[in-house]
Amino acid sequence: MVEIIRIETRGQGLYEFTDQLRQLLNSSGVREGLCTLLIQHTSASLTIQENADPSAQQDLENWLNRLVPEGDPLYTHVFEGRDDMPAHIKAALTATTLSIPVSEGRLLLGTWQGVYCWEHRHDRQIRSVAVHIG
Amino acid sequence: MVEIIRIETRGQGLYEFTDQLRQLLNSSGVREGLCTLLIQHTSASLTIQENADPSAQQDLENWLNRLVPEGDPLYTHVFEGRDDMPAHIKAALTATTLSIPVSEGRLLLGTWQGVYCWEHRHDRQIRSVAVHIG
C-alpha cells in the first residue's frame, strides 16, 4: 500500500505524526513487514525522537538553528528567503527517508520514540510524506 | 522475519554487529531482498563505517564530541544527565534506520563497510535493534 500523509506545519519545529502512521498501518491490514517514509521536500525532514519531554525537542531545534544560522555570508542561494538555504542544509544533515519494521501489526518503535516531520522554514506549509506499507 | 538484536555497550563509541546481522540473514534463508534496521533508542544511533582501522572510529567519536559538547548552556533538557541532550542531538545527526540490499544470501556492503551501533551515553546500556529481513 502506498499513501500520502499530509502534515500542516506552522513554523520551525518538530511535528509528530506517529498516530497517523499507526492508523494507516491498521487500515493496511499488514501484520509483518516494513513501513517506509519519504518526505517529498528538501526544506523539511524526518526524525525519530523522544516524545516524552518537549524540552528535548526545543533544545534540538535551538541547537540546529545555532549550527546552521540564517544570514551566513557563505550562502549564495538566497533568493528564496533567508530561511531557505539553512533549511536545505538541515535537511541534508537529518533524514529524508525512514524504514520502520512492523511486527504483529505494530510499528517496532522503542517505548519513547515518535515519528516527526521536522519543519525548517518559518511560513505555514503543507508537507507531504509518501508512505509505503508492505 | 523480524528479530530484535541486543547489543551491550560500555560507554561512548562504535560497536560493530555485522556478524550478528549475517548470522540472522543466514538463518532467515532469504537469498534476495532487504535487511532493514531500526535502533529503538533516541540516545544511540546506527552507522555504516569503515571497519579496517580503529583510528577512523576514534576520530569520528572525538569530532562529534567536540561538535556536540556536554554542558552547553543552550540545553534546558538536563535532568537525565549531562550526556543525555548531546546524545539526542547526535542521534538526530546520524541514522536511526538503515536498509541494506541482500543478494545471493549476502548483505551488499562494500569491502570495508561494517554496521555499527553508535553509543552516545557513558553508562553501560543494552541497546535493541529491530531487524526485518525479507
Added chain:
Amino acid sequence: MVEIIRIETRGQGLYEFTDQLRQLLNSSGVREGLCTLLIQHTSASLTIQENADPSAQQDLENWLNRLVPEGDPLYTHVFEGRDDMPAHIKAALTATTLSIPVSEGRLLLGTWQGVYCWEHRHDRQIRSVAVHIG
C-alpha cells in the same frame, strides 16, 4: 531485482543519478513497492536534494567543507590523505542508505527532488550504489 549502479565522480560535489534509477525501475517492471539504495563506500554518501538550482548544491558543499575542514589537528587517521578523515565524518553526517516508495511505476520523489551521490574526496572515483527494487 538487485543491481549495482556505477557513478564516475571527478572531485567533491553532488552527482545526480535520478535518471539511471528511473531506467532501472522501468526495466524492473515493478509498479508498486520500494527502491532501496546503499552506497558501498565510507568516503561518499547519498542525499536527496533540490535539483532546480545549482547554487543550493554549491552552498551545501561549501558549508559542509567549512564544518569538517581538512587538516584539523584532532585527526589521527591521516595516512590515507588529508581528505580521507573529513570524508568519513561527512559520510556519517549524511545518508548511506535511502528508501524511495514506488507507485504506478514511478519513484515518489517530490517535484524538485533529485537523488545524488555526494563525493567527499578530491580524486576521480568510481562509486558503486547497490539498488534493490521490489
